[in-house]
Amino acid sequence: MKHKTHSGVKKRIKVKKSKGKIKLYYQKAARNHLLCNKSKSQKSIPQKVAVSSAMARALKKMI
Numbered sequence: 001m002k003h004k005t006h007s008g009v010k011k012r013i014k015v016k017k018s019k020g021k022i023k024l025y026y027q028k029a030a031r032n033h034l035l036c037n038k039s040k041s042q043k044s045i046p047q048k049v050a051v052s053s054a055m056a057r058a059l060k061k062m063i
Contacts, residue, residue, distance in 0.1 A: 003061065005062055005063060006062040006063075009059060009062040009063055010062075010063055012026055012027075013025070013026050013051070013059055013063065014026070014048070015063070022060075023050055023051075023056075024050070024051040024056050024059055024060075025048040025049065025050055025051065026048070026049060026051060027047060027048060027049070028045050028046070028049055030042055030045065031043075031045055031047065
């Protein structure tokens with residue numbers, strides 16, 4: 001049976017290819033709006049975070 005892709009993962013994960021390697025990035029929560037009410041540490045959460053290598057294997061199958 002064919003393995004189906006997950007359309008939610010396609011929308012949330014960005015794929016970046018460089019020098020023959022593929023890296024997956026996702027955006028953390030709480031960075032879009034109402035930033036004046038959030039703490040300094042919450043506001044300084046990085047925009048893009050790399051996915052761990054263990055999780056990347058599972059996500060590549062879903063994309």
